[in-house]
Amino acid sequence: MDYLQYLRLDKFPHIWCAGCGDGIALKAILRAVHNIGWEKDNIAMVSGIGCSSRTPGYVDFNTLHTTHGRAIPFATGLKMARPEMNVIVVSGDGDATAIGGNHLIHAARRNIDLTVLIYNNHIYGMTGGQVSPETPMGDFATTAPYGAMENNFDISGLTIAAGASFVARCTVYHANLLGKLIEKALSKKGFSLVEVMSPCPTAYGKINKKGTGNEMILNQKQLAVRVERAKTMSPEELKNKIIIGTIIDRELPEYVNTYEKIISQAQRR
Amino acid sequence: MSEKASIEINEKWCKGCEICVDVCPRDVFEMRNFVAKVKDIDKCTGCMLCEQLCPDFAIIVHAPEKKKKSVSV
Numbered sequence: 001m002d003y004l005q006y007l008r009l010d011k012f013p014h015i016w017c018a019g020c021g022d023g024i025a026l027k028a029i030l031r032a033v034h035n036i037g038w039e040k041d042n043i044a045m046v047s048g049i050g051c052s053s054r055t056p057g058y059v060d061f062n063t064l065h066t067t068h069g070r071a072i073p074f075a076t077g078l079k080m081a082r083p084e085m086n087v088i089v090v091s092g093d094g095d096a097t098a099i100g101g102n103h104l105i106h107a108a109r110r111n112i113d114l115t116v117l118i119y120n121n122h123i124y125g126m127t128g129g130q131v132s133p134e135t136p137m138g139d140f141a142t143t144a145p146y147g148a149m150e151n152n153f154d155i156s157g158l159t160i161a162a163g164a165s166f167v168a169r170c171t172v173y174h175a176n177l178l179g180k181l182i183e184k185a186l187s188k189k190g191f192s193l194v195e196v197m198s199p200c201p202t203a204y205g206k207i208n209k210k211g212t213g214n215e216m217i218l219n220q221k222q223l224a225v226r227v228e229r230a231k232t233m234s235p236e237e238l239k240n241k242i243i244i245g246t247i248i249d250r251e252l253p254e255y256v257n258t259y260e261k262i263i264s265q266a267q268r269r
Numbered sequence: 270m271s272e273k274a275s276i277e278i279n280e281k282w283c284k285g286c287e288i289c290v291d292v293c294p295r296d297v298f299e300m301r302n303f304v305a306k307v308k309d310i311d312k313c314t315g316c317m318l319c320e321q322l323c324p325d326f327a328i329i330v331h332a333p334e335k336k337k338k339s340v341s342v
Contacts (some may be wrong), residue, residue: 003326013325018284023324039299175321216290 005041006030011058016051019200019213021172022119026055028175028196029088029117032183043086046075048100050092051126052119052198061088069099072107083255083256086186087111090117093134094124098154101133108162108191115185118155118191122202129203140207155195156247165190167247171197173220174244180244190254195244213237272333274315281302283327289319 007030016022043061047053056063062085066074075089096104096118107114123141131141134155136146144194152214158168166188170178178196179184185192199205200214210216218240227245230238276297285303298319299308305327307313315332 005312007326016324017288018325019274020286020324023326024322025319027326125285134299173322179321213286214291217288218291 001031003027003030003218006033006060007058008060014058014237015214016053017202019199019201019216020051021121021196021213022052024172024175024217025117025178025196026058027196028172028179028182029055029090029231031179032186033263035179035183036186036188040053042084042257043088044078044082045088046071047090047127048076048092050095050096050124051121052090052117052202053095054059055090059143063236067093067145069101070103071095072103072114072116076107076110077111078115079112079197080259083113083260086232087114088186089114090192091117091118092125092132093120093122093155094130094132095125096157097133097158101153105158105162108159108193110255111163111165111191111252113189114191114205115182115188116191117185117196118193119196119198120155121198121204123200123204125200125203129207135204139204141204142207156193159165159191161192163252164193164248165252166249167194167195168193168245169195169197169242169247170240171200171220171224171242173217174224177244184246184249188197189257190238190252197244201263227254271308271338273329274313275287276307276313276319277329277331278305278307278308279327279329282325284325286324288322288324289328292318292322294318 014032018062043144045061046064071089075087100135115171122134129142130150131144133153138147168181170181186193201213222240225241231244283304289305293335295312297313298305320328320330
């Protein structure tokens with residue numbers, strides 16, 4: 001496929017560092033959109049602040065770049081006003097789980113038809129390498145010079161418990177699988193979330209001596225375990241591993257549908 | 270295979286991350302002046318791995334049509 005037809009070519013080359021996985025994730029999104037066959041004008045991409053949130057600037061869809069952590073509220077409003085629009089939210093781990101943490105769980109609870117992609121790079125990359133809720137315990141960041149002291153959020157567990165329809169996780173190394181998972185998430189009616197494990201060589205890799213971007217991406221090959229295989233493994237074996245694949249895929253009442261039903265009910269009276 | 274694959278590299282967009290050099294199973298790429306170059310196009314099988322994993326949209330592979338393997342999700 002031709003990726004360039006979906007891009008704003010005058011914005012290239014993009015700002016992401018050498019070895020950053022965000023470009024690979026963007027390619028996976030474009031492949032998914034291409035395979036589904038949506039018109040560019042029927043897609044809205046919404047983002048907050050951060051490296052990942054620069055994504056809408058590069059794509060030739062309807063795009064909205066909003067305030068830090070508030071991408072999901074803006075997207076919710078957009079979806080309610082224009083239910084025919086396919087809304088994609090691109091967010092980072094700090095943006096979606098820390099600053100916008102409450103918005104994330106409530107959008108999942110409502111089960112509104114959004115596709116949320118969280119690029120998890122374990123740190124606030126753009127704003128200067130501060131510790132995020134996804135920084136592994138003991139790892140360093142500019143605001144954690146003695147190591148992060150807190151436990152992580154389990155993003156998938158959090159959104160499943162909140163009531164999301166579709167939750168998946170994938171690394172950027174497994175780009176083909178990532179494209180397929182995003183395609184499934186986009187086609188799913190209801191709140192769907194894909195956690196994209198995208199390494200940050202600049203803010204996270206350097207301070208934690210994880211190597212260069214290409215080394216971090218190749219390392220994901222060793223760390224990744226498919227969901228089916230993970231079920232047969234013990235918690236000790238799964239320590240520090242990344243479980244990839246579809247974690248949950250279920251049918252639940254969708255918010256926009258419910259809202260339309262209530263409108264027609266009220267009008268009948 | 271009758272037709273050969275060809276690779277187009279946009280050097281203005283390449284940031285020299287070396288992902289293509291590392292992931293290519295046939296050792297097609299090399300680094301020259303911090304930019305990826307095609308070393309040996311004859312080895313290329315058109316698997317598209319480099320195109321999928323190039324974060325800078327700098328690699329375009331023109332591969333002959335063949336049966337696509339699908340990944341089960």
